[in-house]
Amino acid sequence: MNDAENTSVHRVQVRFAETDLMGIVHHATYLLYCEAARVDWLHKRGVSYQSWVEHGIHLAVVESKLRYRAPARFDEIIDVVTDVEETTRVTVKYRYRIKRGETLLCEAYTLLACVGDDMKLKRIPKEVKDVLASAELPKAQWAPVLGA
Amino acid sequence: MNDAENTSVHRVQVRFAETDLMGIVHHATYLLYCEAARVDWLHKRGVSYQSWVEHGIHLAVVESKLRYRAPARFDEIIDVVTDVEETTRVTVKYRYRIKRGETLLCEAYTLLACVGDDMKLKRIPKEVKDVLASAELPKAQWAPVLGA
Amino acid sequence: MNDAENTSVHRVQVRFAETDLMGIVHHATYLLYCEAARVDWLHKRGVSYQSWVEHGIHLAVVESKLRYRAPARFDEIIDVVTDVEETTRVTVKYRYRIKRGETLLCEAYTLLACVGDDMKLKRIPKEVKDVLASAELPKAQWAPVLGA
Amino acid sequence: MNDAENTSVHRVQVRFAETDLMGIVHHATYLLYCEAARVDWLHKRGVSYQSWVEHGIHLAVVESKLRYRAPARFDEIIDVVTDVEETTRVTVKYRYRIKRGETLLCEAYTLLACVGDDMKLKRIPKEVKDVLASAELPKAQWAPVLGA
Numbered sequence: 001m002n003d004a005e006n007t008s009v010h011r012v013q014v015r016f017a018e019t020d021l022m023g024i025v026h027h028a029t030y031l032l033y034c035e036a037a038r039v040d041w042l043h044k045r046g047v048s049y050q051s052w053v054e055h056g057i058h059l060a061v062v063e064s065k066l067r068y069r070a071p072a073r074f075d076e077i078i079d080v081v082t083d084v085e086e087t088t089r090v091t092v093k094y095r096y097r098i099k100r101g102e103t104l105l106c107e108a109y110t111l112l113a114c115v116g117d118d119m120k121l122k123r124i125p126k127e128v129k130d131v132l133a134s135a136e137l138p139k140a141q142w143a144p145v146l147g148a
Numbered sequence: 149m150n151d152a153e154n155t156s157v158h159r160v161q162v163r164f165a166e167t168d169l170m171g172i173v174h175h176a177t178y179l180l181y182c183e184a185a186r187v188d189w190l191h192k193r194g195v196s197y198q199s200w201v202e203h204g205i206h207l208a209v210v211e212s213k214l215r216y217r218a219p220a221r222f223d224e225i226i227d228v229v230t231d232v233e234e235t236t237r238v239t240v241k242y243r244y245r246i247k248r249g250e251t252l253l254c255e256a257y258t259l260l261a262c263v264g265d266d267m268k269l270k271r272i273p274k275e276v277k278d279v280l281a282s283a284e285l286p287k288a289q290w291a292p293v294l295g296a
Numbered sequence: 297m298n299d300a301e302n303t304s305v306h307r308v309q310v311r312f313a314e315t316d317l318m319g320i321v322h323h324a325t326y327l328l329y330c331e332a333a334r335v336d337w338l339h340k341r342g343v344s345y346q347s348w349v350e351h352g353i354h355l356a357v358v359e360s361k362l363r364y365r366a367p368a369r370f371d372e373i374i375d376v377v378t379d380v381e382e383t384t385r386v387t388v389k390y391r392y393r394i395k396r397g398e399t400l401l402c403e404a405y406t407l408l409a410c411v412g413d414d415m416k417l418k419r420i421p422k423e424v425k426d427v428l429a430s431a432e433l434p435k436a437q438w439a440p441v442l443g444a
Numbered sequence: 445m446n447d448a449e450n451t452s453v454h455r456v457q458v459r460f461a462e463t464d465l466m467g468i469v470h471h472a473t474y475l476l477y478c479e480a481a482r483v484d485w486l487h488k489r490g491v492s493y494q495s496w497v498e499h500g501i502h503l504a505v506v507e508s509k510l511r512y513r514a515p516a517r518f519d520e521i522i523d524v525v526t527d528v529e530e531t532t533r534v535t536v537k538y539r540y541r542i543k544r545g546e547t548l549l550c551e552a553y554t555l556l557a558c559v560g561d562d563m564k565l566k567r568i569p570k571e572v573k574d575v576l577a578s579a580e581l582p583k584a585q586w587a588p589v590l591g592a
Contacts, residue, residue: 013293016187016197017180017322021315021370021497024563027505028313028475032165035472039164039223049164050223053465061471065509071563074317075187075198077295100295119468119515145161147225147248165470169349169463169518172415175357176327176461183324201317209323213361219415222465267320267367309589312483312493313476328461335460335519345460346519371483371494373591396591441457443521443544 005135007083008044010037014076024071030106031064034096037080038110041094044136048143056117057128059092063111069104076100084132090114090121092132153283155231156192158185162224172219178254179212182244185228186258189242192284196291204265205276207240211259217252224248232280238262238269240280301431303379304340306333310372320367326402327360330392333376334406337390340432344439352413353424355388359407366401368394374401380428386410386417388428449579452488454481454524458516468515474550475508478540481524482554485538488580492587500561501572503536507555513548520544528576534558534565536576 012033020026038059039049052058072078081097091113098106114124124132160181168174186207187197200206220226226248233243239261246254262272272280308329316322334355335345348354368374374396381391387409394402410420420428456477464470482503483493496502516522522544529539535557542550558568568576 031472
């Protein structure tokens with residue numbers, strides 16, 4: 001699978017409440033953008049993350065790293081370019097390049113572990129692993145969302 | 149101006165981080181949705197709120213009221229149906245009906261006061277008042293946004 | 297029961313992340329302060345809210361109203377003066393005066409409804425009602441908290 | 445200076461709104477705890493971070509890394525054990541061990557760069573560097589806070 005197939009872009013618009021008194025997006029907000037991007041990444045591969053949760057499959061964040069390159073500001077349109085860098089028996093590592101147009105604002109990764117309802121580690125089921133290695137589907141095959 | 153002209157719809161998708169341990173959207177989150185809806189309402193009338201801020205015109209929330217009707221959940225698509233209910237010399241009252249499809253989730257209003265950089269009350273300038281009474285423009289005339 | 301008995305004071309310190317680009321505490325943050333104050337109010341009457349949740353008793357916010365009087369800023373110490381204004385068969389109304397020293401910053405109330413795990417309305421159990429009408433206990437009788 | 449002198453402990457109590465639908469503290473919340481801990485760390489060395497901001501000295505987060513070890517839950521008391529690991533000409537690296545009693549919940553660091561009001565890198569002034577290398581003062585010498 002080439003890089004393009006593994007990548008999806010999630011677009012967000014900076015909310016007023018996401019800024020701080022420095023007038024820029026607060027650094028913790030980027031983790032929320034990354035999380036929304038992961039949900040969207042699955043959605044574009046036909047999967048509602050919620051459906052996994054309902055089957056007792058959770059991808060819990062066990063590590064995160066962010067390097068802030070340039071500030072984002074209120075009302076700007078931001079793209080979270082997201083791909084799966086690596087999967088192991090129990091973990092998946094997502095990588096993010098957060099950009100405003102061509103300007104790189106933040107690079108990040110999150111390492112997620114598959115856990116059950118009991119919060120204990122769990123082998124990633126094959127059907128989950130297949131999704132994590134798959135390409136973005138045509139829009140007609142994206143996961144349905146309540147209210148849409 | 150009839151109701152339809154004064155109304156705009158802002159669509160959001162519920163983020164994981166916006167839920168709480170009850171499994172539903174936390175009640176404070178709706179104020180963030182309303183705020184984003186106001187920014188979008190102006191945007192669709194050709195105005196970037198940020199441009200007003202840069203001219204020392206702030207619309208500060210002085211009162212808010214929310215009635216929660218039904219819970220929203222992770223990943224759902226929510227519409228914030230927004231209109232201006234009333235303007236006075238120094239205030240504007242926005243009204244919101246937050247819905248998932250036809251289901252009403254929350255009704256709210258926020259009363260905003262026009263203040264200057266010094267946070268003191270300021271008469272709403274005529275050009276601002278005109279925008280607050282205007283209808284949604286065709287998409288080609290919406291305000292530009294950095295990064296889009 | 298006189299007013300003093302019904303009142304408890306919850307103290308918070310404004311976090312950097314709770315401010316916005318206007319340099320003041322974001323208006324949605326006050327709902328978080330009120331929520332923390334309710335939890336503390338119960339705590340000072342010997343009750344951990346979590347223990348009610350574990351017994352399927354939730355106090356869900358069904359209505360909130362806030363009037364913002366003066367801005368709060370980063371790092372300030374804020375007191376949330378909280379009392380129960382009214383209880384009915386299924387609801388409890390908390391009232392808040394949020395102050396910095398003698399300066400009133402925000403007045404608010406929240407109306408909460410008793411619901412079960414199914415999110416359906418439920419009569420407030422007598423032992424809950426008794427707590428809601430009770431005075432602050434001496435510190436030695438406050439509810440224990442994990443980690444303290 | 446030995447480790448004990450460089451270390452301060454900031455105590456927080458988990459708010460309801462800080463949890464998510466997994467019933468645990470959302471992973472982005474730890475960055476807010478770390479930020480509050482940094483402000484408190486300075487406070488206990490006689491410095492209000494806000495006074496630096498007013499002099500055009502900002503410590504902006506340029507990198508953060510968190511390893512989540514065990515979940516925290518609503519209402520728990522959490523200690524953020526904080527020390528300065530390293531300072532360079534323009535950066536300071538804070539290290540955090542976030543604990544509930546003796547249980548390690550999260551290890552983290554944040555790298556902060558000194559920037560001016562123009563957001564450009566700036567040599568850390570000597571008086572700031574001295575504070576960053578100093579021990580916690582007796583309580584009577586902690587920085588004053590508005591409202592306390």
